[in-house]
Amino acid sequence: MKLNSIPIRLENCSKTYNQKTQVLQPTSLAISAGETLVLLGPSGCGKTTTLRLIAGLERPDPGGRIFFGEEDVTQQAIEERRVGMVFQNYALFPNFTVRENIGYGLKIKKIPPRLRKVRVDELLELVHLTEHADKNIAQLSGGQKQRVALARALAPEPRVLLLDEPLTALDAKLRETLRTDMDLLLKNLGVTTVYVTHDQAEAMVLGDRVIVMSAGRIEQAGSPRDIYFQPKNRHVAHFLGSLNCLNGFFKDDAFHTHGGHIACPAQAAGLPEVFFRSEDAMLVAPGQSTLRGIIANIQFLGERTRVYLQGVSDSVVCVETSNRTNYQTGQEAGLLIPQEHLLIIHKD
């Protein structure tokens, strides 16, 4: 199944509720045809509001405009915009069967029953629910309900697919499976998609581009690799991955390096902050580095181990390692950080 896709453009869109709280600051944003754009950020940062503006469930403040292709849809109601929406809580009709739920939008559009059946069968296959077609919604698992919701949203061939935390209500294992299914599906459909989540792994896997938001504004837009490896500021850096600060270990842009690794950083203040990601540091014998600490805590996760070191920086730092050494708390350890893995972020 392939859907037609169109670009979307938001021009200077802000949103103020109750004439006082501006929850979205003036935002301009272009989404390419067929792109999957993920809006990522903490609760309350304005992701859902942005999605609702695109859907036509909210209007932007005066001056803001929204385009689907060249068409100005700012004043159009949701029905006119031809968008498909999927919500966290499914919003399915509980007394309908799977088939009836998926076909609902087609019935409203007065598509003849024979054609409707063909289309619903195709969608059932697409979301792997053919054998559950005649079950009631109550008989389905959470993951199956979400697949019905997705098929129902796709049935009327929307121009744009809008997904608001569709996997949040599911348990971790199922989320991971559905995330992979969703990724394949979106790539095959080729429909312009806006996907809201606060889960960074979901954002990385699904997004062609990720927009990191905080406090009603866009902090950074870029490919998953860009925002992960080149965060523009500390909001973005902290929101992605596990980050450690090397407080006060940076001076006059002079690193004392040891075979390309930071081994003896100098003390200073008032300069950019230096961070490193937990997976980018290596634990070595204390004698192999002048960055040393005492192991304060260990979390064994199976495929990797998190080791927390005290005394390296002002606060405890976390190192993630996949080696199989049986570290012990109280043990002294050295830390090496490849210089190219340091994140140097200027204070904002």
Ligand SMILES: Nc1ncnc2c1ncn2[C@@H]1O[C@H](COP(=O)(O)OP(=O)(O)OP(=O)(O)O)[C@@H](O)[C@H]1O
């Ligand atoms: N109808 C409304 N009236 C007043 N305030 C609202 C309304 N809808 C949302 N808000 C407020 O706008 C802010 C942004 O909400 P929004 O739902 O866009 O955030 P979000 O990033 O999607 O968060 P979450 O992940 O929790 O849904 C929040 O402070 C919220 O309380």
